[in-house]
Amino acid sequence: NAGVTQTPKFQVLKTGQSMTLQCAQDMNHEYMSWYRQDPGMGLRLIHYSVGAGITDQGEVPNGYNVSRSTTEDFPLRLLSAAPSQTSVYFCASTNNRGDYYGYTFGSGTRLTVV
Amino acid sequence: GQQLNQSPQSMFIQEGEDVSMNCTSSSIFNTWLWYKQDPGEGPVLLIALYKAGELTSNGRLTAQFGITRKDSFLNISASIPSDVGIYFCAGQGRGSNYQLIWGAGTKLIIKP
Numbered sequence: 521n522a523g524v525t526q527t528p529k530f531q532v533l534k535t536g537q538s539m540t541l542q543c544a545q546d547m548n549h550e551y552m553s554w555y556r557q558d559p560g561m562g563l564r565l566i567h568y569s570v571g572a573g574i575t576d577q578g579e580v581p582n583g584y585n586v587s588r589s590t591t592e593d594f595p596l597r598l599l600s601a602a603p604s605q606t607s608v609y610f611c612a613s614t615n616n617r618g619d620y621y622g623y624t625f626g627s628g629t630r631l632t633v634v
Numbered sequence: 635g636q637q638l639n640q641s642p643q644s645m646f647i648q649e650g651e652d653v654s655m656n657c658t659s660s661s662i663f664n665t666w667l668w669y670k671q672d673p674g675e676g677p678v679l680l681i682a683l684y685k686a687g688e689l690t691s692n693g694r695l696t697a698q699f700g701i702t703r704k705d706s707f708l709n710i711s712a713s714i715p716s717d718v719g720i721y722f723c724a725g726q727g728r729g730s731n732y733q734l735i736w737g738a739g740t741k742l743i744i745k746p
Contacts, residue, residue: 568733
């Protein structure tokens with residue numbers, strides 16, 4: 521069981537470039553989400569999905585797109601990278617079992633935009 | 635919107651000391667979660683709390699769900715070097731569709 525797999529682990533982009541951060545889970549979790557982590561600010565939700573074909577915006581969605589064509593995959597697209605998007609990005613998933621909301625996190629993608 | 639205040643922001647402790655950190659919310663939560671993040675890794679769930687007043691232990695870690703449902707604390711007894719990292723609290727309110735509200739984290743550092 522691999523859990524949540526994120527690729528790449530590190531990435532440097534130039535301002536204006538686009539890229540896709542990959543996230544895959546093999547636990548058949550229905551809920552998947554993307555967070556960004558900045559120093560002193562905890563985790564902020566970018567986008568989330570409650571199932572294949574369903575996505576919604578989180579707290580900081582601007583500049584990012586997502587899609588959920590399968591249960592397993594939830595890619596995050598940066599449309600035109602900006603220095604303000606320099607951050608560590610985490611993908612997380614969970615399954616709804618009553619009130620249990622213990623997310624499983626990937627190991628993160630550290631993105632630098634220059 | 636909902637906010638979580640987590641304190642302290644950082645702690646410098648000696649090995650063997652007990653550690654205490656807490657989170658307070660402006661709103662009522664139905665679930666409190668405590669996570670730990672090691673450098674270069676994603677957060678890992680330590681303890682989950684589901685009922686007001688609940689006290690739950692996981693080894694040397696103990697967490698409580700406040701009676702008002704607006705706060706939670708985490709204690710670590712007899713700290714060891716592998717306890718270093720960032721500890722996050724997270725809360726979830728009813729009807730929030732899986733979404734969690736996160737504290738800013740408490741960074742635990744062991745003094746040499």
